[in-house]
Amino acid sequence: MMVKSLKFVLLKSLPLIFFVITGLNFNVLCAQETKEDNTATWIWYPGDYEIWLSNKMQVRRTEREAVFPPLWRYYSPFPLVTFQTEVNIPEKDEINIYSEGLFQLLVDGVQIHGQPKTITIEPGKHKISFKVYNQEFLPAIYIDGTYVNSDETWMVTNEDKLWIDEEGNAQQSGTPWMPVGSWKFHSPDDRPSEFQLETEPWAAKSTEPVGSGELVDFGKETFGYIRVHGLKGEGQLSLFYGESREEALDSARSETLDYIEFEGSQPSTYTHDESKAYRYVQVQADPTLKYDSISMLYEYLPLDYRGEFKSSDKLLNEIWDVSAYTMHLTSREFFIDGIKRDRWIWSGDAHQSYMMNYYLFFDEASVERTLLALRGKEPVTAHINTIMDYSLYWFVGIYDYYLYTGDTDFIETFYPRMKSLMEFVLGRRNEAGFLEPLEGDWVFIDWADGLPKTGEVSFEQMLLARSLEAMAVSAEIADETEDQQTYEALAEEMQDKLFDVFWDEQDQVMLHQRVDGEMQDMVTRYANMFGIFFNYFNEEQKQSVKENVLLNDDVLQITTPYMRFYELEALCAMGEQEYVLDEIRDYWGGMLELGATSFWEKYDPSDEGVEHLSMYGRPYGKSLCHAWGASPIYLFGRYYLGVQPTAPGYSEYEIRPNLGGLKWIEGKVPTPHGEIKVYANQKEIRVTGVKGEGKLIFKSKSKPRGSAAIKSLGENEYEMNIDPGLEYKISYRAI
Amino acid sequence: MMVKSLKFVLLKSLPLIFFVITGLNFNVLCAQETKEDNTATWIWYPGDYEIWLSNKMQVRRTEREAVFPPLWRYYSPFPLVTFQTEVNIPEKDEINIYSEGLFQLLVDGVQIHGQPKTITIEPGKHKISFKVYNQEFLPAIYIDGTYVNSDETWMVTNEDKLWIDEEGNAQQSGTPWMPVGSWKFHSPDDRPSEFQLETEPWAAKSTEPVGSGELVDFGKETFGYIRVHGLKGEGQLSLFYGESREEALDSARSETLDYIEFEGSQPSTYTHDESKAYRYVQVQADPTLKYDSISMLYEYLPLDYRGEFKSSDKLLNEIWDVSAYTMHLTSREFFIDGIKRDRWIWSGDAHQSYMMNYYLFFDEASVERTLLALRGKEPVTAHINTIMDYSLYWFVGIYDYYLYTGDTDFIETFYPRMKSLMEFVLGRRNEAGFLEPLEGDWVFIDWADGLPKTGEVSFEQMLLARSLEAMAVSAEIADETEDQQTYEALAEEMQDKLFDVFWDEQDQVMLHQRVDGEMQDMVTRYANMFGIFFNYFNEEQKQSVKENVLLNDDVLQITTPYMRFYELEALCAMGEQEYVLDEIRDYWGGMLELGATSFWEKYDPSDEGVEHLSMYGRPYGKSLCHAWGASPIYLFGRYYLGVQPTAPGYSEYEIRPNLGGLKWIEGKVPTPHGEIKVYANQKEIRVTGVKGEGKLIFKSKSKPRGSAAIKSLGENEYEMNIDPGLEYKISYRAI
Numbered sequence A, B: 001m002m003v004k005s006l007k008f009v010l011l012k013s014l015p016l017i018f019f020v021i022t023g024l025n026f027n028v029l030c031a032q033e034t035k036e037d038n039t040a041t042w043i044w045y046p047g048d049y050e051i052w053l054s055n056k057m058q059v060r061r062t063e064r065e066a067v068f069p070p071l072w073r074y075y076s077p078f079p080l081v082t083f084q085t086e087v088n089i090p091e092k093d094e095i096n097i098y099s100e101g102l103f104q105l106l107v108d109g110v111q112i113h114g115q116p117k118t119i120t121i122e123p124g125k126h127k128i129s130f131k132v133y134n135q136e137f138l139p140a141i142y143i144d145g146t147y148v149n150s151d152e153t154w155m156v157t158n159e160d161k162l163w164i165d166e167e168g169n170a171q172q173s174g175t176p177w178m179p180v181g182s183w184k185f186h187s188p189d190d191r192p193s194e195f196q197l198e199t200e201p202w203a204a205k206s207t208e209p210v211g212s213g214e215l216v217d218f219g220k221e222t223f224g225y226i227r228v229h230g231l232k233g234e235g236q237l238s239l240f241y242g243e244s245r246e247e248a249l250d251s252a253r254s255e256t257l258d259y260i261e262f263e264g265s266q267p268s269t270y271t272h273d274e275s276k277a278y279r280y281v282q283v284q285a286d287p288t289l290k291y292d293s294i295s296m297l298y299e300y301l302p303l304d305y306r307g308e309f310k311s312s313d314k315l316l317n318e319i320w321d322v323s324a325y326t327m328h329l330t331s332r333e334f335f336i337d338g339i340k341r342d343r344w345i346w347s348g349d350a351h352q353s354y355m356m357n358y359y360l361f362f363d364e365a366s367v368e369r370t371l372l373a374l375r376g377k378e379p380v381t382a383h384i385n386t387i388m389d390y391s392l393y394w395f396v397g398i399y400d401y402y403l404y405t406g407d408t409d410f411i412e413t414f415y416p417r418m419k420s421l422m423e424f425v426l427g428r429r430n431e432a433g434f435l436e437p438l439e440g441d442w443v444f445i446d447w448a449d450g451l452p453k454t455g456e457v458s459f460e461q462m463l464l465a466r467s468l469e470a471m472a473v474s475a476e477i478a479d480e481t482e483d484q485q486t487y488e489a490l491a492e493e494m495q496d497k498l499f500d501v502f503w504d505e506q507d508q509v510m511l512h513q514r515v516d517g518e519m520q521d522m523v524t525r526y527a528n529m530f531g532i533f534f535n536y537f538n539e540e541q542k543q544s545v546k547e548n549v550l551l552n553d554d555v556l557q558i559t560t561p562y563m564r565f566y567e568l569e570a571l572c573a574m575g576e577q578e579y580v581l582d583e584i585r586d587y588w589g590g591m592l593e594l595g596a597t598s599f600w601e602k603y604d605p606s607d608e609g610v611e612h613l614s615m616y617g618r619p620y621g622k623s624l625c626h627a628w629g630a631s632p633i634y635l636f637g638r639y640y641l642g643v644q645p646t647a648p649g650y651s652e653y654e655i656r657p658n659l660g661g662l663k664w665i666e667g668k669v670p671t672p673h674g675e676i677k678v679y680a681n682q683k684e685i686r687v688t689g690v691k692g693e694g695k696l697i698f699k700s701k702s703k704p705r706g707s708a709a710i711k712s713l714g715e716n717e718y719e720m721n722i723d724p725g726l727e728y729k730i731s732y733r734a735i
Helices: A049-056 A245-249 A316-331 A347-357 A364-375 A388-405 A408-424 A459-478 A483-504 A527-532 A539-550 A560-573 A577-593 A609-613 A632-640 B048-060 B246-250 B314-330 B345-355 B364-375 B388-405 B411-426 B458-477 B481-502 B525-533 B539-550 B561-573 B577-593 B611-612 B632-640
Strands: A078-090 A093-100 A102-107 A110-112 A118-121 A124-133 A138-146 A155-156 A162-164 A170-172 A198-203 A206-210 A213-229 A235-242 A256-262 A276-285 A293-302 A310-311 A513-515 A642-646 A653-654 A666-670 A674-681 A685-689 A693-699 A710-714 A718-723 A728-730 B078-088 B093-100 B102-107 B111-112 B118-121 B126-133 B140-144 B155-156 B163-164 B169-172 B198-203 B206-210 B213-229 B235-241 B257-262 B276-283 B293-300 B308-311 B513-515 B642-647 B652-655 B664-671 B673-683 B684-687 B692-699 B712-713 B717-722 B729-731
Touching: A049 A364, A078 B093, A093 A124, A093 A577, A102 A118, A110 A728, A198 A213, A206 B093, A213 A245, A213 A560, A235 A245, A235 A718, A245 A276, A245 A609, A256 B118, A293 B388, A310 A316, A316 A577, A316 A632, A347 A364, A347 A388, A347 A560, A347 A632, A364 A388, A364 A408, A364 B539, A388 A408, A388 A459, A408 A459, A459 A483, A459 A527, A513 A653, A527 A539, A527 A560, A539 A560, A560 A577, A560 A632, A577 A632, A632 A642, A632 A666, A653 A674, A666 B246, A685 A693, A693 A728, A710 B513, A718 A728, B048 B364, B093 B126, B102 B118, B198 B213, B213 B235, B213 B246, B213 B314, B235 B246, B246 B276, B246 B611, B308 B314, B308 B632, B314 B577, B314 B632, B345 B364, B345 B388, B345 B632, B364 B388, B388 B411, B388 B458, B411 B458, B411 B481, B458 B481, B458 B525, B525 B539, B525 B561, B539 B561, B561 B577, B561 B632, B577 B632, B632 B642, B632 B664, B652 B673, B684 B692, B692 B729, B717 B729
Parallel strands: A653 A693, B652 B692
Antiparallel strands: A078 A124, A078 A155, A093 A118, A093 A138, A102 A110, A102 A124, A162 A170, A198 A293, A206 A213, A213 A276, A213 A293, A235 A256, A235 A276, A310 A666, A642 A653, A666 A674, A674 A685, A685 A728, A693 A718, A710 A718, B078 B126, B078 B155, B093 B118, B093 B140, B102 B111, B102 B126, B163 B169, B198 B293, B206 B213, B213 B276, B213 B293, B235 B257, B235 B276, B308 B664, B642 B652, B664 B673, B673 B684, B684 B729, B692 B717, B712 B717
16 A cells, blocks of 8 residues: 655756766866856865764753763764865956865866965866865865855865876776855855854843842743853852743752852953853852843844744734744754753754744755754764654655755755665664664654553654655655665555554554564554654544544543644644644643743643653753744644645645634745745635745635635635735635 | 685683663673772773874875875764773772863763762772763873773773663663773873874984075984074075985975974074974075074884894895884884875885884884774775775784784774775675776776786785685684684685686786786786785795796886885795895895985886986975885894794794895894894804794704704704793704
8 A cells, every 4th residue: 555645746857967087187076157246155065064063062961060962973074075166267366265174275186385375266177176174173165266166066075086196197086076065154254163153132031139149030931141240359150040930049959050260350241151041040159259230142043934823812822922932942053952951953853843944934954954963974873863763753854855945955965864874774674674673772752651662663664654755755856766666665565564564454543563473452642643644544544543543532642742743733634723723722821821931841731830840850850942842833834824835845835724713814934935925714815825836725615706716626615726926815704 | 725824723712791781770891890000091982093193194294385185085083972981999989080072970870060070989889981072182081090090991982872761760772882992191191182202302414505595414314393493583484305315405396395484583492393204404594584503303103123133244234224214214103104205094005014013113002003094984985095905905914913913802892893894895896706996996006017907906806815814813803703604705715716717727827817807918926926925825836936927027027115025025935035135135225325214115226316216207206215115124024033923922933044145143023922032143043932832943954953852844944942031042054
């Protein structure tokens, strides 16, 4: 059985490029077009900056001044790489050379002596290559001329294999050239190694005395650097951070703190050099140390809030706002899980951030950076984050990335890393062809008491099936036809086996687990809800799963916003928007009622008081600003505004507004080509399309009228084509 | 056909250690013995220091102020590793903590807050682990207590996979623990990242004016930092280095130079911060810059000259001395090829350095460092140095390392890297099972005009056969029985095929090459000489090869000391010591006659004048101090003093003195257990043995008399057992 959830249409039609590199006349793979309007940018080996930056970022997690680095392996940038371009310039070009690292420069195969800061390139065709060494950071260059500029057309390799024979003739073959990586460092002084997020000053909202010190409240969850004003004298300043008031007041057990020693020579305005997550800070100073006041520098990644959502329900609007803020706080150098803890990049968490991002910022670069940081390099020796499901979410993330952005370059460049990770995954199947944890494999699924994770878990196999689909699509993009066929066959086989083994024909639900060949009589929500929105179930199966699992209170309940994301998505996909709104009001509204200013790692309505703050056996162990808490952003955009791409990069898309019982909803959904606008109330729908073939699909009790042709689909359903840039109005009667 | 050249006896009998690591009570693989006399040392992930240091060293090659990094890939240290030990201490231990990098400290699974400089460990059993992050250099620690000390018993991993579940319980499995690496950094201040070779001041031998500057002659080839005394004023100082007078005087074309700018505030004695290779330096200063004199700091690795050789021939003695000096100059952080150029680590060159080292310094650490730097890490994407034969020499080097040192720890630790390299090599065989260059493979063999290197070259297959033997022996050491059987079978198969395809039954020689299935009618020396000392030929074959190839002037001549090494070794192995001495006098004596103070990369007696200095199309391209020029050290020790191990680590050894026509020879050969002393003249042999089962084997016209029992082996050959530490005298009559 093979239900293909989506037919991808390949947007690109790349010519096959053949090349032979031999002798001094080696050819660069992509010749740079001659153009005068080039703007230079810092370039590096693709993926290496992300590895370097994520290594640096993730080790910034601290617990009471102890660093707390990740438990998985760190990769490294290549310390020695060669950048190369081919140019054809109409006149002399004086180029400026900026480098992070020592370099060797060859022009037309001839070594230029010294470490020049500028060099003149004569008119005509030239091959220019820089071999750059930097073991401390990563090799990067910025080349700035009128015609010759470092940009995304350059190629790079980590082993040039260019050698000189006895006679002085250069030989080269087998060099693995790659397109360079870059981000947003467009000036020579804007060095990648010195990257910092943006900051802006925030004042405290209120303060109150605590002993001889004070408790500073910034009014809501934030992240950044504490500032001390009017600082005089010497001695120790103690900062006890708290996402909650309780945590900041509990000096002995707060998760994060800083003890800062001053010797008297500090400036009167002092900014601490480590950023933390908090709403409250308890400040205690030695009697010999005086200060006037405390503020902070809020640290953030600049991102446009392109997605919007408003409705007739103020609570939901607040939930969307707090979700967006939670999402922004956790969208940093990379999409991280929580800003107090772990400050790490987790693939399962990140997958949800990708989905929310498509409905809020639509920042492709953040998705790419995060995918690259997670994937690391070769060799693959463990699952991503050591978690089986997290390797698989990585592939699902690629699948969605292509669907939402339509970008093929990224997939082409990194296809070899996709393949080697998939080879690792496939190499860990058992004799039955299923993934079953081996030594060192952590099966996570969710935080839930009594959730069995051993043996063959259906949920993992379902993720593998979708991962194989992602590989098939990616292989096609990378022109790896043989791989494509292999992965398509494997994907089909995996789906068939999934149903053969785990589908309970009697109860019409997906069972949870098989251990040592014996099916376990247990149903959980996980595979059942994914089967719905992966479109692996037929309509009949979906209905059964909805009734027998999703809406069945006897099935193990979900208590994390993490799996709530998928649970509510599945219900929305089944048209239960109204029910889901109630759930959102209860669950996210419940956190707001408890004073949340960002959404949490876990929320159990049955907890009381400080129980809400504890996790992992620690009184303040729980993260109160966790990316996976922000899922309403995704749900509102995808299932209420109802916008989704149906072909890569929104080349085709659907708008299926759903009021879910609300009086009105209104908002924007970002796409690669601008924002799709949607307004709906009981009687009117207004949409504005973007580039691509849009379709508005809606139900109406009465025959709708609109500013363009409306087609009836039967059963009160209607469809209207949406052309780019135009606003459409429809009069209808909501069901 | 399988002629096993040497039967290795495994020295070790390690108990198999089984362990289960799970929960907080994870066990460390090797429990550290409680001992009070522990001395601490800096420890790191094994092999990582060598990678870091070799990256740094090899990029120090410059050509006229341009850096010239290697053409092959650089690997990186792991930026995040966890060190761990288990202790059982009788009383409180206050330990000092020194770290290169931020660390997280766990004692018995509990995180210790902060970055403590000291910590007290209570009496009893404890597990102590440090997770250290250092992306700029490499993570290293030095732990110094009375009982707890960082030493070679600690284990380390690059992925600890220790995670905390929802309840705060630690879980761990699948962690790949390794024994730590260390070298000679035994004090806290002696930080691995600050490693420098030793230096000592050398005065100039003479000076002469050159224009307004001068030419400084240090009397012989040297390496180090130029010093300027009595420096005053400001301006530029230009240094043109020369291994030859011609080079130093040729400002426009000397291979290395330095332009140093002074602003007037420099100290009066200035030491330059880059070291170079030279005998001569031309110094030119701006008129505004004055100085009194030039000297240098000679930079070297401190090594004991444990091997010695003297004979009745002064020329040979000088050749040995200059060889030893050449060898010392090229034995630095690693065994490099040449000190002017390339200053890189080449596996083929290094293999000869290993062999010479066993007869001069017997410095195991230098061999290990070099093997590790060459091998790098995972994944293997190209041959070592991109050269097919150089991957294979690496295995041969391991084979010899075990034979000479008997060390199994190194092989056990790095067996996985041996295996992955061999898998890469085997993966590049053609359909016939032979190595034939694929895209990116450089077949080097030797610098020789008209030497064909395409298709299936017999020489490469022979190196592969020996490499497979090395793998079989190493697999046995690593307790990988299945691998051992596989590699033994492959080695046998490869030897059989080698003879089936390349052995010319009619002429009784090894042919050079098969191209596209067609045997080429060409004989070269390479496979033929290796077949002799690899013991792959039987006696009859050896004689035929000697007559028809080695002593046949029509076969392509060898012009590099590199292959002269093996050619002369083959002749020595065939008893041609007297002939070889003449060759040595001619060839190495020829260089001395031209004024060599160290031996060269290439020497062609037919060259004239400055032709001797040129190579690679550059007038001073040739290296005049090249490790492979020093082979007489090996030949004299192995084939004249006649000492060689016949079982790993000299547990058994032979002494077969051979005068080669000289009146007398005398010397020492280092072993792991001290030096074997040998003296021989026409009438007397004196030897002193070391630990191990020694055998003196010699020929005598008359019945010899000695201080111990002498056994006749027939055909005028005799044998005497040599016990450790005793001196033996034999009266005989040399043949």
